[in-house]
Amino acid sequence: MPKNLDITVPDLTGTLALVTGATDGVGFEIAARLARAGAELIMPARSLEKGESAAARIRERTPGALLQVRALDLASLESVAAFAGELVSEGRPIGTLINNAGVMTPPTRQVTTDGFELQFATNHLGHFALVARLMPVLRAGRAHVTSQVSIAANEGAINWDDLGWQRDYDAMKAYSSSKIAFGLFAVELQRRSDAGDLGIRSNLSHPGITPTNLLSAQPGMGRPDDTRAVKVIRSLSRRGILVGTPASAALTAVYAAKSADAHGGRLYGPRGFQHLSGLPAEQRLYSRLQDADAARRIWEVSEQMVGVKIAV
Numbered sequence: 001m002p003k004n005l006d007i008t009v010p011d012l013t014g015t016l017a018l019v020t021g022a023t024d025g026v027g028f029e030i031a032a033r034l035a036r037a038g039a040e041l042i043m044p045a046r047s048l049e050k051g052e053s054a055a056a057r058i059r060e061r062t063p064g065a066l067l068q069v070r071a072l073d074l075a076s077l078e079s080v081a082a083f084a085g086e087l088v089s090e091g092r093p094i095g096t097l098i099n100n101a102g103v104m105t106p107p108t109r110q111v112t113t114d115g116f117e118l119q120f121a122t123n124h125l126g127h128f129a130l131v132a133r134l135m136p137v138l139r140a141g142r143a144h145v146t147s148q149v150s151i152a153a154n155e156g157a158i159n160w161d162d163l164g165w166q167r168d169y170d171a172m173k174a175y176s177s178s179k180i181a182f183g184l185f186a187v188e189l190q191r192r193s194d195a196g197d198l199g200i201r202s203n204l205s206h207p208g209i210t211p212t213n214l215l216s217a218q219p220g221m222g223r224p225d226d227t228r229a230v231k232v233i234r235s236l237s238r239r240g241i242l243v244g245t246p247a248s249a250a251l252t253a254v255y256a257a258k259s260a261d262a263h264g265g266r267l268y269g270p271r272g273f274q275h276l277s278g279l280p281a282e283q284r285l286y287s288r289l290q291d292a293d294a295a296r297r298i299w300e301v302s303e304q305m306v307g308v309k310i311a312v
Contacts, residue, residue, distance in 0.1 A: 005248045005279055009258050013038035016094050016141065018087075018134075020044055020074065020127065021101025023054040026148075026207050029250035030098055032058045035065040037258070039096065044072030044083060074101055074126030075112045077306055084133030093141030094134065098253050099127040099182075100148040105171035116305070117164045119171075123178040128185055129306040142199040146257040147186035149206050149267075153179040154286040158298065163305075180288050181298045183267075187285070188295035190265040192312040201264040204289070205256040207249035208270040208278075244270060244278070255280035 017039040021027035031041050035058050045051030051069035059065050070086070073079040087094070102123045110118040116125060131138070131145065138145065156176030159165060165174045189202035249270070256268040262282075267289070271281035289295075303309050 005251060007251050007255055007259070007280060009033065009037040009254060010260070011038050012096075012258070014040075015096065016040050016042065016092055017096035017098070018042040018044070018094055019098045019100055020072070020130070023047075023050045026246050026249045026253070027098075027100040028054055028057075029247045030100060030253050031067075032061055033247075033250055033254050034096065034258075035067065036062050040066035040068070042068045042070060042087075042094075044070050046071070046073045074130070075103075075114075075118060075122045077114050077126070077129055080126055080129045081133060084130060087134060088136050091140075092137065094137045094143050095141040096257050097131070097134070097138060097143050097145045098148065098257055099130070099146070099186075100253060101127075102148070102150075102179075105175050107171055109165055109169040109174075111164075115164075117166075117169075117174060119174050119178045120163060120165075120181065123175075124182040124185065125302060125306055127182065128302045128310075129308055131189065132303075132306070132308040132310040135311050138200055139198055143201070144257045145186070145189065145200055145202045146253050147182055147202070147204050148253055149183045149186075149204050149286075149289075150175075150179045151206055151208070151269075152176040153183045153206070153288060156180065157288065158184075158294065160297075163301070181302075183286065183289040184291070184295040184298045185302065187265055187289055188292075188299045189310075191292075191295070192299075192310075193264070196312045198312060203256050203262060203264050204267045204285075205253040205280075206267070206269045207252055208244050208276045209249075244276070248278070252280040 017034050019027055019031045022031040022043040023045045031043055035041050043051050055067040055069050072083040103119055112118055112121045152175055156173050158180050159177045183204055186202050186204045193200040252268050256262045267283050267285045268280050269283045270278040
């Protein structure tokens with residue numbers, strides 16, 4: 001597979017974009033590609049030091065890139081409220097929001113300061129609350145909102161009876177559940193935007209398979225060593241076999257967010273074998289994300305859990 005895949009991105013000079021999880025991996029490459037197209041980037045980070053390091057690397061690639069590093073922990077509703085409150089008070093319209101950040105399969109169940117299971121909190125609830133609180137500036141920017149799901153959203157189910165996985169925690173099932181919930185939210189956001197004439201375009205992307213820090217050694221998540229899966233993925237990626245690189249995997253989210261050929265309510269992913277790698281293309285929406293009743297239900301449950309209603 002060619003290592004230097006790329007797509008055409010329109011000139012984004014003068015527009016403001018926000019990418020969660022932009023400090024490394026696929027999110028870093030998404031931010032770098034948008035910056036190269038001229039967008040001004042907001043790069044939220046749990047660690048400002050890590051955020052500034054990532055911003056410096058983007059400036060090395062694109063001298064003069066306009067980047068803002070700000071504090072945000074998606075696993076904390078207080079942090080989300082403070083971050084979004086600053087942006088809304090500044091009043092500048094946001095034209096692009098790519099909800100990319102996530103955590104994957106901590107081997108033991110972890111709980112946030114708000115009392116939610118970590119994967120559901122970070123992958124879904126934090127982004128839900130972020131969109132809810134940013135709605136004034138998203139509407140003002142007629143924003144393109146792209147939410148990064150995973151091929152894991154094509155398996156498993158939402159654990160409706162135990163969203164916090166307090167009983168029988170299964171790391172992979174909990175991850176799939178969080179990504180299905182997140183995907184349903186993105187679909188429902190488009191439906192409500194259409195119904196309320198909000199001017200927001202909401203769609204979904206997935207990066208295929210690529211070596212990132214999601215499965216790397218993270219002692220804070222109870223993973224002292226790289227998983228066997230990430231070791232295999234890295235080896236395949238280096239050889240250009242089956243899986244992509246972080247740079248190629250980033251293209252699906254950029255395409256979904258900024259291509260004139262991308263549409264609301266649709267799913268975009270790599271077009272290669274088994275959708276593991278390659279250039280972006282529209283894909284059939286996963287069956288688990290086609291349930292309109294489930295989409296409405298997760299929206300309403302999420303509003304109750306985060307204590308914020310999305311003004312639509």
